[in-house]
Amino acid sequence: MNRKKLQKLSDSLCKTAKHFNKFEVECLIKLFNNLGVEPSERHAVVGLDRNSFRNILHVTFGMTDDMIMDRVFRAFDRDNDSCVSVTEWVEGLSIFLRGTLEEKIKYCFDVYDLNSDGYVSREEMFHMLKNSLLKQPSEEDPDEGIKDLVEITLKKMDYDHDGKLSYADFEKAVREENLLLEAFGPCLPDMKCAMAFEAQAFQDSSDL
Amino acid sequence: MGVALTRAAQWTTAGSGTGTLEITPLNESLLNEIIKFTESFSSKHPQEAAFVFKEPLEWETQLQPSAFTSGYEVSEKTVWSQETDKDGQPLLLLTGSTVKVRSFAHLSRLLYFAAEKRLKEAQACLQVNRDPIVKILGPGYGTIEGEDMSMLRLLDKVKKDDAGDTEMKMKISLLLQQLDMQLLNSSLKQISQEVRLTPAAVKNEVDLLKRFSGAREDAVLESLEYTSDYEFSNGCRAPPWRQVHGEICYLIIKPRDTETMYVTCSTAGVFLNGGREKERDEINYERKSDIYKDLITFLRERSATFVKNMAKQEYTFFDEPKYEKHYQHMEVVEADEYGQAQKFYDYSEKNVFEKPKSPLVKSKPTDSKKLEPSLKWKTMSGSQVGKAAKREKEDKESKSVSSEGKRKTSAPSSAGSSKGKVSVKVEDVSESSSESEEDEQQPERHQEINTDLPSEYWQIQKLVKYIKAGNQTATVIALCSMRDFNLHQETCQLAIRDVGGLEVLINLLDTEEIKCKIGSLKILKEISQNAQIRRTIADLGGLQIMVKILDSVDKDLKCLAAETIANVARFKRARRTVRQHGGIKKLVGLLDCAPMGTAHPTPLQGKDIEVARCGALALWSCSKSARNKEAIRKAGGIPLLAQLLKSPHSNMLIPVVGTLQECASEPSYRLAIKNEKMIENLVKNLNSDQEELQMHCASAIFKCAEDQETRDLVRQHGGLKPLATLLANSENKELLAAVTGAIWKCAISKENVTKFREYKAIEALVGLLTDQPEEVLVNVVGALGECCQEQANRSIIRKCGGIPSLVALLTGTNQALLVNVTKAVGACATEPENMSIIDRLDGVRLLWSLLKNPHADVQASAAWAICPCIENAKDAGEMVRSFVGGLELIVNLLKSDNKEVLASVCAAITNIAKDEENLAVITDHGVVPLLSKLANTNNDKLRRHLADAISRCCMWGNNRVAFGITKAVAPLVRYLKSSDPAVHRATAQALYQLSEDPNNCITMHENGVVKLLLGMAGSTDETLQEAAAGCIANIRRLALATEKAKYG
DSSP, X not given: OOHHHHXXXXXXXXXXXXXXXXXXXXXXXXXHHHTTOOOOSXXXXXXXXXXXXXXXXXXXXXXXXXXXXXXXXXXXXXXXXXXXXXXXXXXXXXHHHHOOHHHHHHHHHHHHOTTOSSEEEXXXXXXXXXXXXXXXXXXXXXXXXHHHHHHHHXXXXXXXXXXXXXXXXXXXXXXXXXXXXXXXXXXXXXXXXXXXXXXXXXXXXXHO | OHHIIIIISOBSOSSTTTXXXXXXXXXXXXXXXXXXHHHHHHHXXXXXXXXXXXXXXXXXXXXXXGGOOTTEEEOSSEEEESOBOTTSOBSEEEETTEEEEEEHHHHHHHXXXXXXXXXXXXXXXXXXXXXXXXXXXOGGGOSSSOTTOXXXXXXXXXXXXXXXXXXXXXXXXXXXXXXXXXXXXXXHHHHHHSOOOOHHHHHHHHHHHHHTBSSSTTOSEEEEEESOOOOOTTXXXXXXXXXXTTEEEEEEEEESSSOOEEEEEETTXXXXXXXXXXXXXXXXXEEOSOOBSSHHHHHHHHOHHHHHHHHHXXXXXXXXXXXXXXXXXXXXXXXXXXXXXHHHXXXXXXXXXXXXXXXXXXXXXXXXXXXXXXXXXXXXXXXXXXXXXXXXXXXXXXXXXXHHHHHGGGHHHHXXXXXHHHHHHHHHHHHTTSSSOOOTTOOOOOOOOOSOOOHHHHHHHHHHHHHHHBOHHHHHHHHHHHHTSOXXXXXXXXXXXXXXXXXXXXXXXXXXXXXXXXXHHHHHHHHTTSHHHHHHHHHTTHHHHHHHHTTOSOHHHHHHHHHHHHHHTTSHHHHHHHHHTTHHHHHHHHHOOSXXXXXXXXXXXXXXXXXXXXXXXXXXXXXXXXXXXXXXXHTTHHHHHHHXXXXXXXXXXXHHHHHHHHHTTSHHHHHHXXXXXXXXXXXXXXXXXXXXXXXXXHHHHHHHTTSHHHHHHHHHTTOHHHHHHHTTOOSOHHHHHHHHHHHXXXXXXXXXXXXXXXTTHHHHHHHTTSSOOHHHHHHHHHHHHHHTTSHHHHHHHHHTTHHHHHHHHTTOOOHHHHHHHHHHHHHHTTSHHXXXXXXXXXXXXXXXXXXXOSOHHHHHHHHHHHHHHHHXXXXXXXXXXXXXXXXXHHHHGGGOOOHHHHHHHHHHHHHHTTSXXXXXXXXXXXXXXXXXXXXSOOOHHHHHHHHHHHHHHTTSTTHHHHHHHTTOHHHHHHHTTSSOHHHHHHHHHHHHHHTTSHHHHHHHHHTXXXXXXXXXXXOSOHHHHHHHHHHHHHHHHXXXXXXXXXXX
16 A cells, blocks of 8 residues: 555544544554455455454454454444455444443444344343353253343343333443443453553554 | 260261271270170179070171180081070070170170270171160160150050060160260260361351462462252251261362362361262262361362462451351350250250250251351341350450461461561550541341341342352343442341352452442442441451552542442541551542642543542541551642642542541641641631531631631631631531631630621620530630630620520530630639629539539639639628638649649639638638648749739738748749749749748748849839839848847
C-alpha cells in the first residue's frame, strides 16, 4: 500500500472511527497490514478471515470461548463477507477498545443475539451459559443449574416480561448495573489486555 | 460383654461375622479385661465355672495339642477333656486347629495354657463369636439383636428355663453384665481421651484447605473434593451405615507432589482408605494407614509440598490457630458429654439395656446441633452465652500457644510474627483510650435457625452455590441477582453469612476478575452496615484483601474497597488491622486528586474526586483510633485533607471535615488546622445547607478554638455570625451541641464576646438553658460563663431571666456541667443586682453544698463562685453564718491536695474573713495552722490567695503571733522573689499585717525581707508601695525601740 493511499484511508477512517486520532488510525492500519493479510484464494476481498481473527482475539485479548469469539468476529464483520476488512478492523477496534457505554451495549447485544433476530432468547442464553457452571457429578440434571441461571437473568433483565431480552431490556439493565454488560460471556477485552495492546500498537508504529 | 464388643470395640468391616478385631489400643485393653475376667472366673466363681454352655464356643486356635497337660487326653491331632457334659460330650475338644469349649473352667485353663498367646486366642475367639452370651446361655440372652431387652424380660426368660439351671444362668448372666459394664466404662475412659473429630471440625478444615487449593503454583493442594455432595443433617457425608462406625466423610485429595489419596475422616481421626473401586464406584472403607488427629496433620505427613506451601500462605497464620482452637473446644464439649454418659451408666446399672443407644452414637446428633456450621460457634443461643464467653476467654489464652505450635513449621517467619504479637498487645492498651468505640462484645442476636427460614435464605443459598461453582459470567449474574435482595435487611445479611457467602465473597476479592471483585464489593459494602457482618469480614481476613485492592488501577474498585473499609472499620480491631496492613497510607494516597476548585470536572477528574471521597470516608472511620490519627498525619494526610476541604461538594466535605474534627482531639492536628489555613474553609462551610456538615465544622472549631489565634481567625473569617445564627436551630441536638461548644470556646476571647452580643447570641443561649440534653447544656452554660466577662452581658442574662435557670442547674449531677454552671453563676454574681436574685433563690447555699462534691474541679469552681457572692451580697456575714457547718466545711477543704481547690478556698476564706464574727469562727476551726501549712508552695496562684487569706486572718486576736509560731512568715518572705506582681502585692500586705508582731519582724529581718521590700516600695502599684513601706516602718520601729532599750 503506498503512502498516499494510506493517507486517504486513514483520513476517511478518522471520521468513522471517532475514538482514534489520525496517528492511531495509521498505526492500526499498519498493524492490520503487518498481520499478513493477503488476499486468499477463496476470498476476493482483502482482510482477516475467521481463523486469523480468532487467533488475534485469543492471543492478544485472552479470549477463550469459541462461540463468543465467533460472535465477536461476526460483530466486527459488518458486511457478513466472512472477512474483516481494514475498515471493519479499525471501526470495530474503536468500539472494542474505547467505545462509550452506549456503543458497547449495542456491540455486546449484537454478540449475544446469536441468530440476529433482535432478541436474546432463552435458548440463546442457555447456549451461551451452558459451560458457566462447574458440573456437579451428584446432580441429577446437570443442566438444572444453567436453566435456573437463565431464569435468574431473565428475572433481572427482562423488563417487559416477554420471556426474551430485547435491545431495550438489555440496555436498561446494563445502564442500571454496568456489570451486566458482558452478562453472557466475556466479549470485551479486560483493561490490562486493552492497555497492553494499545501500548504495543501505538508505540511500535511510531518507531517506523 | 456383648454391648461392649459391638459398641466400643473397633471392628474393621461393617459386615457382621466377617470383620476382624484389629489390634488397637482400645481393643487391646478390652481384650485384656476379658481375659482377666475369664482367667479368674474359675477361682472366683467355682460353681458357675462348671456350668456347661448351651453351645460350645468354637474358633480356630493356634495352640498345639502338646500344650495341653493334665486333665486332657492328648493325641497327635486332637485333644479332649476328661470332663464331659450330660450327653458325654467333652467340655473341651481340639480337632486340627478348631477348638470347642463348653465351660468357663476350661476357657480359663485354655488361656492359661496359651500363656503369651492368650491375647491372640481371645481375639480369635471373639472374632468368630460375636455374641458369646448367646452361646453360653442360649439365644434368649443375646444382646446384639435385642437391644431393648430389659431385666424384666431376662427374669421372665429365666423363670421359664429349667428350674435347676435358672439360678446358675441368672448368676452367670449377671456376672457377664457386670463385665460388660466394666468394659464399657474403661473403653469410655479411653475414648474420651482420644482426639475426636466432629463433622463441623472436618468441614471447617476442608473449607479452609479448599481456599488454598487450586492450580496455582503456591496452592497447598491441587484439589480437595468430597466424594459425596449430600450432607446429612448431622453434618456427615458418609452413608448412614458407615456413620455408625464414626465415619464422617470421605475425601479425594490430590496433593501437588504425590498421587491422589482417598481419605476417610472419622471421629477417631483421619486415615487413608482403600480408595474407590473402579468397577463398582464404591469406596473401599478399609483403613490403610495410621490414624491422624486431623486433616492438616495427615497432609503434613504425606505431602512435602503441602508443608512448604502452607508456610507460604500468609493468611494461614491468622486463620489456622482459630480453627484449631475451635477443635479443641469441641473436644472439650464432647469429653464432657461422655463424662455425663458415663455417670449415667454408673448410676443406673440396672437399666442399662433400656438405654436406647450407646454413647458413641448418641453423642453425635447432640454435637452437631451444638457445634453446627463453621463460624457460628460464637453465636450461641441464650443458655450457652456463658459457655461461649468462657470459650472466648479460653481462646485468647490458647491463642499464643496454638499459634506458636503452628509456627514451628514455618520457621523463617516465626521470629517476625512473634514480635508482631508483642506489639499488638501494647497497642491494645494504647487504643483503649480512643473515643467512641463500637462495642466489641456486642451480643449476637438471631441465632436459632429454625425450619421456618425465609424464602430469601434458600434463594441466597442457591446464588452462593452458583458463585462458588460458576465461572466469571455465572458469578457476575449471581452477584447481580443477589444485589436485588434487600441487603439492608438483617435477614438477608445474616443469610449470606450463614450459608457461607461471606467466605465466597471475600475469596472473590482475591481473584483477578475485576467484575467479580466489583460485584462482590458492592454486596459487601451494603451488608457491612451490619455489625456482626463487619466482625465476620474482619475475622475472615477481608480487610487485608481490601487494603490490597486499594492499589488497583480500576477506580471503581478502589472506591468500593474504600467504602467497604469505611463500613467495616467501625470497631477497634478492624481499624488496627487496616493500619497494620498499610491501609492508612494507601487511603491517604487516594486523597491525592486533581485540583478541586473546578466547578465542572471532566468525567475522568470526577472519578478521581470520587476516589478521594471514598478514601476520606474510610479515613473518617479509621480516625477514631488515636494511632490511626498519627498514621494519617505521618502519611501526609493533613495537606491533602486541607486541599479537599476546598471542594464545593458537601458529600466530599462531610467525610473530610468529619475526619478533621475527629483528629482535632490531637494537638498536632489543631496546630496543622490553624497553619494550613483550614479555619477559613471550616467557617465557610458553617453556612452550608447540610446540617451534618455544619455540625462537623462547628465541632472542629469547638476542638480547635482552645487556641487564641484560632479564635481570632474564626472571627476574622466571619465565623461568629453563622455560629450565632445556628443557635436558632434547636431541633438537631447534635448540631446544637457542636455549635454551642464552638461558641463557648470562641467566647474565651473578649473581642468575640462583643461580637456575640452584637449578634444577640446571649439571648439565644439563655433560651437554651432549659429542656436541652446535657451535652448541649454543658456548652451553653460554658458559653454564658465566658460571655459574663462583659458587664453588659451579665445584665442581659438577668434581663432575659437566665439567672433562675442557672441557679436551678446547680442541683445537677453532671460534673462538667456543674463546673460550668458554678463558673457562670459566679460570674453573674459580680453584679449586685444579679446577686440579689441569686441570694433570693438561695443560690449561695447551693454553691456551698457543692463544696461537698467529690470532684475537685467542682469544689474549686464552687469555691471561686462563692467569692463574688460574698463580696456582693448584702449582709454577707449573716448569710454565711446561716449555713450550718458551712465554715467548718470550707476550712477543712484546706486539707485538700489539689492546688486549684486550695487557691479557691483561700480566696473564699479571704472574703469570709472580712466579717469579724466569721473570722472568729474560722479561727476556732483552726484556719491559722492550716494556712501556715500551705505556705511552702511554688504555685503563684495559690501563693497570692494564700497571702491574701493570711493578711485577712491576721485581723483577729493573736492570729499574727500564731502565724509566726506556725512558721508561716519565712516562706512568705520568699514569695517576694516570685515573678508575679499580684503575688508581691498580696504578700507585702500579709507581711505588713504580720510585722505588727515583733517576733515576726525578727524572722522577716533574718530572712532578708528589708532589701526585697525596699525594692517594692519603689513600685508603681500604690497598694504594694504602701504595704511594703508599712512593713519596713514596723521593722524599723522595732529596731529603734530595741536600740533605745539597749543604749537607753
